[in-house]
Amino acid sequence: MTVGQRRVAFCTPPHYGGIYSVFRRIREAVAGHGWDVIAVHPKSESSRWYGYDERLAGDGVVSVSVGGGGLQEEAKNLTRWFVENDVAIVIPMSLPPALAAVPHLPESIRVVTRCINVTPHAYRLATWGLPWIDRVVFTSPRQAEDLKARYRVDASLLSHVPNAVDVSRLAIPRPTQRQGQGLRLVFLDRLEHTQKRVLMLPGLLERLDRDNVAFDIVIIGDGPDRNRLADDLQPWVARGVARFVGSVPNDEVGAYLSQADVLVKMSRNEGFPSSVIEAMAAGVVPVVSHLRGVTDWIVQHEKTGLLCPLDNVSDFAAACRRLDRDRRLLRNMSEAASRDVGERFDIAGFGRNWSRVFEEVMRQPRRTPPLAWQRFRTPLPYRGTLAHRILWRHVPRSWKDRARAMAENLSVDR
Known part of the structure; x- marks a missing residue:
């Protein structure tokens, strides 16, 4: 932290995933506005994340020892660390010790939450301890609608800061496509089926083969369903038209995207x-699931990409086939997509918006005095009956994650 900067604790471990990528972008984007955003990762069993990789921990990542005597002790120790290290704002995200500390943070520290999805669990994470939250940041219109209507979040507490990219890093010159070259597909996401629907990919490739569409696909990412997906895609891997590259650092993503025509996303x-x-931003045309208030706000259907009905492999295949056969449409959408991201989701505006949120909450007094630690309660997103907690403790983590994701999918109003 340089002289004059104020410190923000964004609570996330280094991991291959969207949340850590957002941290890196925020840190870089607001540094010039007088803010030092650090990733704080409590060392505790309750804070282990899938995809955690300490090799990703670069500048601005701090691992904090918070003990192991239960969630209340961890939250107390983390709060003490915030105070001792001059943290002005805490963004707890979904780390249990950070969430548990929210009602107990001293009045000198502000709380900003960031909504990460449109599921009930994501909304509970963003609104736990609402009287002690100074601002809720949402990224898509659907989230604002739900937060106000279903979770009683006053509009004055909401700030819209959509995600952003540094277009200059992704606008890598694209190689000239050879005459008759097949459609170049890319999948860039966590390899998990319940939310991301990765096991639909083999069905998509089968339909493209059936329609005589020449293609190849590069799969970037890792996750719990990687092995099963690899087994299902073995025929295409053997043919040399499907390739897994695993998780890659953010600064290498652009090189892969520069070799692709179409992003497939079936979430x-x-x-x-x-x-x-x-x-x-890299000129890759998105063919993505139509999610109300989310992807239909990001992607302008028929102009900057194509939206497909949920879980409809045939429609995804038809969209890819159409772009393969109409290369002028593909080229026009590619140019429009890159231009649109530069205008709507640029990193400079992202930095200004986050800085504005930080400045506004620091000018305002805390909404509610902090609670004494004697009134500690486990955050609602992690609470359950005693019997539930005892039984749940013995369920394998992979089963827990899948059960939670299935429940979330069933409860989302589309």
Whole structure:
């Protein structure tokens, strides 16, 4: 932290995922506005994330020892660390010790939450301890609608800061496509089926083969369903038209996108998929699920990309086939997508918007005095009956994650 900067604790471990990528963008974007955003990762069993990789921990990442005597002790120790390290604003995200600390933070510290999806669990994370939250940041119009209507968040507490990309880093010169070259597809996401629908990819490739569409696909990412997807895609891997590259650092994504024509994204729910605007910035045309108030706000159907009905492999295949056969349409959409991201989701505006949020909450007094630690309660998103907690403790984590995701998908109003 340089002289004159104020510190923001964005609570996330280094991991391959959208939340950590957002942290890196915020840190870079607001540094010139007088803010030092650091990623704080409490060392505790309750804060282990899928995809955690300490090798990603670069500048601005701090690992904090908070003990292991239960959630209340961890929250207390984390609060003490915030005070001792002059943290002005805490963004708790979904780390249990940080969320648990929210009602107990001293009046000198402000709380800003960021909504990450359109599921009930995401909304509960963004609104836990609402009387002690100074601002709720949402990324897509659907989130604002739901937060006001279903979670009683006053409009004065809401700030819209959509995700952004540094277009200059992704606008890598695209190689000239050879005559008769097949459609170049890319999948860029976590390899998980319940939300991301990755196991629909084999069905998509089968239909493209059936329609005599020449293609190849590069799959970027990792996740719990990687092995199953690899087994299902083995025929195309053997043919040399499907390739897994695993998780890649953010600064290498652009090189892969520069070799692609179409991004395929079949998710059932998203808050604001950064991979879509990353692809668009690189001139890759998105073919994505139509999610009301989310993807239909990011992608202008028929102009900057194509929207397809949820879980409809045939429509995704038809969209890809159409772009393969109409290369002028593909080229026009590519140019429009890149231009649109530069105008609507640029990193400079992103930095100004986040800085404005930070400045506004620091000018205002805390809405509610902090609670004494004697009144500590486990955050609602992590609470359950005693029997539920005892039984749940013995369920494998992969099963827990899948059960939670299935419940979330069933409860989302589309």
